[in-house]
Amino acid sequence: MKLLKMFRRRKNSSQDIAAQRLRLVLTHDRANISPGMLEVLKDEIIAVISKHLDIDTNKVIVDFTEDNRETRLVADIPIYTNRTRRPETGSAKGDPATS
């Protein structure tokens, strides 16, 4: 019986795929923005923020969150500070951190 339940919970069932696809489609429908436009928006946000802050562009996350039909755009932008060292290989934008 436990084994059966484990099978039922399988992650890549078509039921699970349907739920994931719907979640994404509904978010973009409701916000009236295509997934491609969201990428463009993300790049523009990065460009603007980079003018003022030294940010880790590879780790920027710009996405929607949904809570009971209330949608918000959440941008998670890690920045480099005096205390966090920018990796050597990273392409520096703005002033390099002084050590």
Added chain:
Amino acid sequence: MSGKVITISSGKGGVGKTTATANLGLSLAMLGNRVTCIDADIGLRNLDVMLGLENRIVYDIVNFIEGRCRFRQALVRDKRFPELYMMAAAQTRDKNSITVEDMTRVAREAAEISDYVLIDSPAGIEHGFRYAVAPSDLVLIVTNPEVTAVRDADRVIGLLEAEELAPAQLILNRFKPELVRRNEMLDADTVVDLLAIDLIGIVPEDSKIFSASNQGRPVALDEHSQAGKAFRNIGRRLTGEDVPFEALQKQTFIQRLFGSR
């Protein structure tokens, strides 16, 4: 006191709007209510056939709007129940034959003589949908557990909310518990969660639906039909009765329903 106007809508076609309208009309009539079902799908009428009343139509809704008949003359009485009436859509006209004001006037007249007025909305989100929902106190959104149908339902719910037209509740139709058990169909919990509206009923897929429409005898009249029972329960919930949901779902969902009510 005038009756409650309920529009049955969906966005997507073919999900069971007309079936739901016919069955809920009968279910409410079985409970002793005065019911008027209005087919708002001008040009593609089908509620008459679903109810088995197609041979008794004399006038239709457009005839009434254009002043060619009195309101009562445009109603067909369902002989199975003394107080169940249907108003047919015009078959040879299009949606532009009706304005929002026309439909509001029709619904108001119907509400004068009914406890419940059910409006069968056309598919889509254009003019036909707009006039169908304009006079309603409540919109029942019919959807199926499929990505396409749920997506379209979300559009309709969004429009209703954005324009503050009427509160909406969900009917999940053509539900197959066996497929859900095998993780091959969206479960009710997920659909309700995604759409974020109240669920008023889950109607299981039922092969009896076909012979019902073949004969013009909706499944609500069939004591042994699972779908019929589900529709009768929705009818009771519409009258304010607290009816537990049928045991079609995973345990967690049932528990959630009982927990929240």
